[in-house]
Amino acid sequence: MNVLGLMLSVGAVTFGCAFPQMKGSCKIPPRLEHMELLGASVQESFPMGHVVHYTCRPGYSRYGATIKMICSEGTWLQVSRGECKKKRCGNPGDIEFGTFELKNEEDFVFGAIVEYSCEPGYQMVSKYNSIECTAGGWSRDLPHCEAKLCPPVVDDSVRVLSTIHDEEYTAGHVINLKCKNPNKKLNGPSQIHCTSNGTWNIDPPTCKEPCAVSYSKMKQHNIQVKNYQIKHNELITFECIPRYEILDHKNLFQKCNDGVITYPTCHLKAKLCPPVVDDSVRVLSTIPDEEYTAGHVINLECKNPNKKLNGPSQIYCTSNGAWNIQPPTCKEQKLKKQPCFPPPEVLFGEWMRKKKEMYDSGSTIKFKCISYYKLQGKKEIKCRNGTWDQLPACLVPCILNSNYIKGNNTDLVNAKEKYVEHNKNVKFKCLRTFAISDVKLLHVKCLNGTLEYPKCVKMEPCVLNDNYLKGNNTIVNASKKYLEHDETVKFKCLPTFNISDSKLLNGKCLDGKLKYPKCVKMAPDAITVQPSVQSEPNIY
Template sequence: MVPTFTLCLLGSSALLLSTMPGAQAAWCPFPRVPHGRVSPRHYSYQTWDTVSVTCNPGYTLRGPGRSTCGAASRWDPPLPECKKEVTCPRPPSIANGLHTGLSSGSFSRGVTVSYSCREGFELLGNESITCTDSGRWSRTLPRCEAIGCQVPEVQNGKVHNVQSTYRAGDTLHFDCHPGHAAEGSDEARCQPGGIWDPPLLVCHRVRPCPMPPEVANGNHNGRDTEGFTMGMSVQYTCDPGYYLVGNAAVTCRASGNWSQPRPRCEEVTCPRPPSIANGLHTGLSSGSFSRGVTVSYSCREGFELLGNESITCTDSGRWSRTLPRCEGLWGALS
């Protein structure tokens, strides 16, 4: 059997096809994929020709990336589609929690984001969400709930109206046994993470306090009191020339101790003496100026001193008297 040859003209190209008698060449339609490109690109495709498909930026391939021209003039498997790429907005934030998408700029379909809670909180609900084909996040968001507290122990006392559970923010009150009392407040507040504030609940045996502590260069108003019991306070004052630093009062606590810290009396000092135009003072070499320190003023040559020659640091921390001034002599002006 002798094969025959057929000359096919396609545009400016000529293809010489060899066929067997009674056989006909199979041709496939041009592989058009909207928003995509095929490779290799020919004017026509016949049996066993294979093409690869890639999508334009912003589009995603749906289907196989390669297809072959079959004997029935059909592409097998069918040519894929290039669908516009689906993205989801930034994942929502949750109170007291974080998600794994904080460092990402875009979220394509199928991307999963996981949630976690900060210390002291536990995650309730879905641990993750996924970007769906519709551009929305799947499932409802979880929430972070503060870890609650257990019933605390009270040394020499007991919790008032005990509850089975305490959530963060709940407050409890406790009672002390007879002869005992709480030094501060008789309540505690549940903090996130299952911690009570204060962490230790203690009722101390009530004891009298000794004479209030002395402070240098100061005094208190409790010298005429015979005994001090829980809740009693004394006030401190400082001697002239000294000022009070800290709380002026201390209180007798249930344990028989005075509240801390006690105040102290610091010596009054004056700021650096003011300068005057065309004059000097004797305090230039000093670093501090205690009460009673006197500074004298003088004028440079050609000027005379008018006013007070000296000023003194007073008990209030201020300089006494008004400043002098230096006035030019007539002889110096001629």
């Protein structure tokens, strides 16, 4: 056998079939993703039987025999089992205080990228955070993570009670602080901790000067205080001296702010106007404890809307401690009642009284809906000082559609019904051999002309199975092989066989499922001779 014949035989074994008769030459061998042609060639055509060799591209390694292709009938066919697979770089390994994630590939092979990230409290100090598997191995050295450090406390007035060497505060480190001067106070918490972001959970506090209360200023502002030495940010409670008052009592509470105190001012109490005591009058504007001082203005109104003030609705307090005018009282007033225009028409209803051009206040008029329309609201409304009570409405009935009923395989329980009033139930039933998932769906309520028709679906019949009958030692007196849904059948035990409960011999077809009873062999002493029958039953 010549060389070409040997190659064709090898190709036939490789691909499980013999080469057909060669008819033509091949074009340039194909360019493949993982391999390239071995040896450059300027040929544009190759004769049948010509063999070329491939080598793996950079980043890929050959597995198996040398990769060869042969020209056969104008097509290049591979005649060896060799293949090119991506080169492996191996696991690059973990880094201290960090983790990595493999991307692009499912293994550490050519083209795979490993991306590193630092754990909380650490930061990447390398220029790159990823490496790539190349034809020559991993592209660069592994990155490095270093702990994030919180800055040292530099305020010279603050003493750090707990620290570490070189003041390298890392995530989770806690320090306690206090003022070097015992007369000063921290303007923040005495304990802070370093977070994973390399920052303190709160800016380190500084120390503030205490406040010294001035006796001369208190005398000047007509105030007094119990404690004269106040720390920074501490609350100071002032009091007005006797016979003096302050308009806004909130100003009596001040804070020491970095050695500075804001002093409130109390004024000599002015004469007060008396409160308005008439129970029929409502005061619309007032102040705490109804202490009406000179210049204070109040607005008044009657609590009963049917009454009227017998004086001005606004008065003010004079410097003499008296109102500019005696506060008014409330008196009854007669209001003329307004008539009503005729009520508007209501859809599907009618007024039961002849319409007039106007109706006196207090007049009533009755209303009714036309047949089968249900009244919603009052059947009688009243004119109340120019306004009618809320108008009634007529709710639309439902008209039963025989096409929907039959089309949904249903029928009415009460076949005489055609119109159904609003909020009334309609009872449906499924036609024979049809059923519904929930019988509650057969009870439908009419809602203002809308009715959702239930739908029954066809139930599967049952087929009497001879194997089940014989296997359970039973027979049936039946002349047909099929049972409709919900149809019953009577089973019988074969002679010398019996069943614990005769009720079990009654079976019902339910959506294609039939429960077969099982008869068991009777004890010898329970068997009695039965009279012979003239004909055997039809058994299916």
